[in-house]
Amino acid sequence: GQQLNQSPQSMFIQEGEDVSMNCTSSSIFNTWLWYKQDPGEGPVLLIALYKAGELTSNGRLTAQFGITRKDSFLNISASIPSDVGIYFCAGRTNAGKSTFGDGTTLTVKP
Amino acid sequence: GAVVSQHPSWVICKSGTSVKIECRSLDFQATTMFWYRQFPKQSLMLMATSNEGSKATYEQGVEKDKFLINHASLTLSTLTVTSAHPEDSSFYICSAQRETGGNEKLFFGSGTQLSVL
Numbered sequence: 001g002q003q004l005n006q007s008p009q010s011m012f013i014q015e016g017e018d019v020s021m022n023c024t025s026s027s028i029f030n031t032w033l034w035y036k037q038d039p040g041e042g043p044v045l046l047i048a049l050y051k052a053g054e055l056t057s058n059g060r061l062t063a064q065f066g067i068t069r070k071d072s073f074l075n076i077s078a079s080i081p082s083d084v085g086i087y088f089c090a091g092r093t094n095a096g097k098s099t100f101g102d103g104t105t106l107t108v109k110p
Numbered sequence: 111g112a113v114v115s116q117h118p119s120w121v122i123c124k125s126g127t128s129v130k131i132e133c134r135s136l137d138f139q140a141t142t143m144f145w146y147r148q149f150p151k152q153s154l155m156l157m158a159t160s161n162e163g164s165k166a167t168y169e170q171g172v173e174k175d176k177f178l179i180n181h182a183s184l185t186l187s188t189l190t191v192t193s194a195h196p197e198d199s200s201f202y203i204c205s206a207q208r209e210t211g212g213n214e215k216l217f218f219g220s221g222t223q224l225s226v227l
Binding site: 033041042043045050090092105 | 114116142144151152153154156159201203205207213214215216217218219220221223
């Protein structure tokens with residue numbers, strides 16, 4: 001099956017720093033979705049991307065759909081303590097099958 | 111964003127009993143819902159795809175007789191863990207697919223923590 005490689009696995013940063021994480025695959029996806037999950041909660045959708053090359057922002061978050069359709073990145077600018085959590089990417093095919101990355105655990109030190 | 115309600119949030123049950131988890135899309139209709147299982151510090155593992163009005167599609171290795179899925183309406187899917195055992199203890203999450211203008215988004219419920227004693 002399709003696999004996503006999400007990196008880094010974890011990040012420890014200082015408040016105010018920018019963060020970047022990405023997902024790559026050997027397969028092509030038609031949709032990329034980025035989620036944040038807090039402990040004991042379900043993932044919350046942050047950004048959805050539908051076209052190769054698409055760059056979309058949501059507040060301090062920016063995500064891009066790679067030109068090759070095999071990768072995507074998520075940037076968080078000027079991190080704050082409430083950005084702490086696990087971030088997941090998900091790639092979806094035309095058949096509606098979603099594949100999730102293993103997550104990036106973000107820790108922000110005040 | 112769209113709202114998906116999952117109930118209950120926590121359930122503790124005795125071994126051998128059955129547990130039903132509900133997933134509702136509150137402000138949109140979802141012909142397709144998904145059920146996942148998540149272990150601590152791991153990603154979501156898709157268990158099955160729930161299709162309104164038809165049988166669910168189970169992923170390889172998931173016992174369909176143990177994890178019964180019913181999607182009787184466009185806003186409700188249920189997962190029943192039958193004859194639960196301690197190894198079934200896990201965090202279960204549902205998601206509902208919303209289509210808008212040809213673009214699809216997945217919205218997740220808040221999850222159910224199942225503990226089987």
